[in-house]
Amino acid sequence: MSVIKLTGGRVIDPANGINDQVRDIYVKDGRIVAALADGDKVSAEYNVSGRVVMSGAIDMHTHIGGGKVNIAREMLPEDHRGDPVARTEVTRSSCGYCAPGTLAAGYRYAEMGYTSCFEPAIIPMNARQAHMEMGDTPIVDTGGYAMLGSDDFLLRMLVANEDQKSINDYVAWILHSTQTLGIKVVNPGGISAFKFNQRKLDLDEQNAYYGVTPRRIIQTLTRAVHELGVPHPLHVHASNLGVAGNVDTTLATMEAAEGRPIHLTHIQFHSYGTEGDRKFSSGAARIAEAINRHKNVSADVGQVLFGQTVTASGDNMSQYRNAAFASPKKSAVMDIEMEAGCGVVPFKYKDQNFVNALQWAIGLEIFLMVEDPWRIFLTTDHPNGAPFTTYPHLIKLLTDRSFRNAMLDTINPDAKAMSNLAALEREYSLYEIAIMTRAAPARILGLTDRGHLAPGAAADIVVYTENADRERMFEKPDLVFKDGELVVRDGKVVKVVRGNTHVVKPEFDRGIEKKIEPYFRRFHSVRMNNFKISDDELCECGGGSKLIPHACGKRS
Amino acid sequence: MTNEASSTVVTEVACPFCGLACDDLSVDTAGEALAVVGGGCAKAQAGFARLGVSHDGASARVGGQPASLEAACAEVARRVKASAQPVFAGMALDVGGMREVMELADAAGGVVDHLYSEIGWRSTRVVQDVGYVTTTLAEVKNRADLIVLVGTDVVSKASRFFERYVWNDEAMFEPAPAARRIVYLGGGLNTAAGQSPDGRAADVFDFDRARMPEALSTLNALLAKQPVSEAAPLGIELARWQALVEALRAAKYSVLVWMAGDFEPAQVDLNINAIMSAVRALNVTTRSNGLGLGGADGELNASMVHAWQTGYPMRTSFASGIPLYDPVHNGTARLVEQGETDTVVWISALNDKTPPPPEAKVVIAPPTLKLEHEPEVFIPVSTPGVHHVGHFFRGDKGAALPLRALRATRLPSAAKVAAAITAQLKEVSA
């Protein structure tokens, strides 16, 4: 039994309404407890007086595992050469800047105070690989969202006008079979359309073969996720990613949810207008206004930061188009197993490039204009907008207006002129940063024991020395505890532990397998029983990760 | 996992003996050896029969003498610790085995090299140099209307390709499978499987396969609407090449299939580059995809795990404490030949036929592996998908299949052995 005491820290715990109060925190066997029981003996006490204490940060959208990420790693030896992670007494060697190995990713996340990371685009057939990669991502908890919407099984159900209950059963079956925490839809129906040689698909445009529209897919899946009681709303990568004028598509996509919860991911890439000489402008104001008005809508930003990165997406329709802009000039595009696809395109965002600079400004505009920090999330869509290691820099941009404006003065002047960023005075407080990186992601994912510091919570705790330079503060915490173990001291991993895997297990009628099993036999490349991942197998994939199921309160 | 409690037949078994990883096998576990009684192919039958016994009598050996597993692992740890540059070769492993070997290799400052890496690194070079446009087997099964096999018949290495993915009873989309068009580029191939169920023979461009660059150069030139220097490239009338190009342009979902190991080694990446050039040209107006098949002997298990853990593909040296990728110089054969390694550790749980190089001082393999020389340490291991559960990446990268435990054994898995050596190594370090 281990008992830890963190003494005298300034606790910032928005989930429990605590803003900068001096409190002692007790940890017993990996969990936060209110006080010590008789006979408990503190095995380690840390005097953290004057220092800022938060729960471990949660990245709710980061591409850390699965086929496309591994393609990116293989594709970019030139990325890795300059960015090695040296072996130490406790850590293994690894490497990679924008496409790091899982070991490097886990160490670096932990060293920034992140203790949970969620892979947002798991192709069901590829779930095993995603769990294996996440299992080899040390220290942090993981989980993922299963991709549906371009899978032929669902599209056939829609064509056959099957009832919502059957669809809900299928969706639940996918969540169970892939051991995931939510459902993601990527360019709804568009990945399928690309296989039929369609090169674009608007929200109300029909798939050439199925006749199904993206709107219908979103309606059906938001409803399914909601009715199944899955905590996390449908995670939507909307149609027309990156296309000038897509702000209209994005606003229409919000409406398509018909008031049900919907999460729009990397919304920066979906907030483009067509004004100005170059027919490319910021749609941030309209997007922020819509989010402020629609309480059912949440979003993560997918901020762009300048430099070399690689874009990895399930949206192979977009990525095939983007391959023309690859830098360096190489790209991988795949159609995958009647379910989805992927595209990997290296990209360099340049501050003197008008479009890139405006993308940067649009992301920040959205951050600053969305009023409720509980519904907007701090992401770069790692590695699509920038590698996750840029988060401390992003936090500084959000918390420090003069720094932000100084940066704004250095970007492409035409882009600067097209942005209202300079007029936005908001500076995020530490409390708001804690909301968007801890409390809110835990809440929107249904992680009841993460993202806060109340008794019963898992002891994922980070201690920072406050620094007016928030980039310095957040890039190197003093202490990081994972499930009560000290894993990082002074920004360096001192102990490697294995994180847990978060999943949901909604109730459903197993009779759906009578439809699914023959489909697999007739059309798929594997048998249904070899597709499903059992709990035991998940733990093996995860290299021994503990499975943490989260409750679903069925709503239909 | 049996059909009924009394049956000794296990169904829906995934096969780890080639890159297709067919998962529809029925395996009878009643006898001394495992018997494939449904699905499968000759290679599967032989593999399950040969490896599917318990091998309980096999023991580790040190210096040719029986030794305990612990003693043998300690001896390996001592050797890799003392080695100036250890190499971990073979690597016919499941995912779990590879994961543990990676930890060992890093701790030992070694290099990891799969037995197919000499082809594999050249194949990987394509994604590093230009990327690709590819598809996976289920897509082929339902969509492909024109399949061009470039320098390979596939079936010599992966026998059920046509049976499982081409000549199916039905497909989700047009055309009906039987109407698919099959083209072989290259002679000396087993083209029988390419004949359609209704007796339509495949279209074979018969030429010496070492001359594949000429064929691909012709196709790319014609696709680009450019001239070629010959009236009959490779002795085949230009009109036939032109007709193939027209067919590719007209196809809705053509698939160009290759197996990197079927190309001349020096041509591997250039030929795949050339195929990708054709595929990209076709995708301007229609859909076309490459399909590289491989993955036998756990090739993809090794390459995938290596890439995700370290960032780099195999043939990376961990000697200096940071990963250094050099596929040209870190091949086992070269390291041995140039005297750069003093310790080759051969680890192979799936392959008991490929002999380790004579320089391998440590062999960790099934007891059925025939050794020409007694290594200094031999540790017999069980086989994934036969003796223990595991995971296996299919050769198209489209799926990782779960492997079953069908036969009990007292032999340890390669993963367990590697972990034991790593633990010993850290003891030695500490």
Next chain:
Amino acid sequence: MSALVLALRNAPAQRVDVGSLNPTALAGLSLADIAALTLSVGKRTVRVDDLFELSGDDSSDVVFRGDCSKLERIGAGMKSGRVTVDGDAGAYVGQGLLGGDIVVKGSAGAFCGTGMKRGRIEVTGDVADFAGAAIPGDMKGMAGGLLLVGGNAGERLGDRMRRGQILVSGNAGDYCGARMIAGTIAVAGKVGAYPGYLMKRGTLILNALPAQMLPGVVDCGSHRLGFLSLLYASWKGLPGPFGALDASACTVRRYMGDMGVSGRGELLVRGG
């Protein structure tokens, strides 16, 4: 001042990256500083003076002595100065060279001159495969400067070469100029199979074509090409046959290819 001589005490068993021991990187360091630099030999970390016996003091003129065939990246990235290898060198000689001269009085390993942008490398003996070629994942191989090879070159000479010149006095292996983007390769001897495979642009100057040619390389006839006289004149006095070419003899047979990938590359056969 006399050249800084790094004489190997014993040839190492493993490859050693000595890229840091170049005039640019050593500028301003004392002999003691240099002696104390560390290198990796297999799993061992050694001091420079463990591996080499040091003498001389002019770090702008570095000489490697002994069997240097395991020494990699000799002269890599240097901006000026001179590096001489008295004997064979390992792989990646002059990787990313930005200026100065490297002379290998022997043969060099694979990827000689990869990514070099300026400067000159002279190898009196042979170069192994991929001389002037891109390493895996790099978009270009040699990107400028001059690589002179006294002996033969291996396969894939100038693969993905982007700029610069490679002159080979002997033969070159298969796939010479594969995937070439620009630049000039001249081979005085024979070349192996399929020169110019997937070549986009650039110039191969050959004395004869091999038997194995690609259909995508097409004959454009015999012509006088004026740029050759400028090119030959620029080579005047270089060691080997190219230093003695008649600048006015610039009639060649011109082949273009590889037609499937833009087809703007050229194979010029001398005396054509």
Next chain:
Amino acid sequence: MIINGVSIDDTFAEAFGMRGIRLIITAYNETWALNSANAMTGFATSVIACGAEAGIERVLSPAETPDGRPGVSVLLFAVSSKELIKQIERRVGQCVLTSPTSAIFAGLEEGDPVPLGKTLRFFGDGFQTSKQIAGKRYWRVPVMDGEFLVQDTARMVKSVGGGNFLVLADTQVQALEACEAAIREMRKLTDVVMPFPGGVVRSGSKVGSKYKALSASTNDAFCPTLRGATKSELDERIGAVLEIVIDGLTDASVKKAMEVGMREVCKIGAAGGIRRLSAGNYGGKLGQFQYHLREILK
């Protein structure tokens, strides 16, 4: 100042700062190099209407040219960098690219870059290729007789246009023969050209005109036929005036050319009907350079 009976006016030639360039045209033989050079420097007498002033500097032997073929060096001048670049693009494009066997190279090593092949290459419609040789880039543009070889970039320098002197003689023939003699010697110099036909101009001008549309008009003060009707600069003995205009790459080269030309005229002297040497100027208000005749002939 009187030299050999020739009176040297106490005046000066007023010249202008221009942008100048040397280009080297080579060809299969001298004839074709000259054909190209003549065309390229044709209709380039005055920037007033031609955009450029140009001329052949000299014929080059094969040993003197970059590609070892016979060649010609030409000088071109214009009032601005922009105009010079435009004129070069047009003249090289129409008169050198078009001319059989031609190639063209930069003739100056220093100065500001001027695109040469850089823009002309597009004539190659994608078949053009570039080569870098000894640090310089060249373009090879396929044309019907082979390849047009053109250096990517040439260099231009600040130079001088409009150096001049006037030859005042008894008769038209005497003035002309004196100018011919001067031009013969001046053409032996480098760095200068005399851009008018045969190097000699008769239509000296003054600033302004009675016609609003014209900014310059005949220099009536030097027109012998108006001697009585205008405020003439000519006494009754002068029957004709001719002018030699000089453009040069440097101030010194213009001065040198004026000296060589004037001395040659003075050699003929009063005995040959030469009375005076004068020069054109605008009162020193327009040009940056002033060449005082008496100083030059000191």
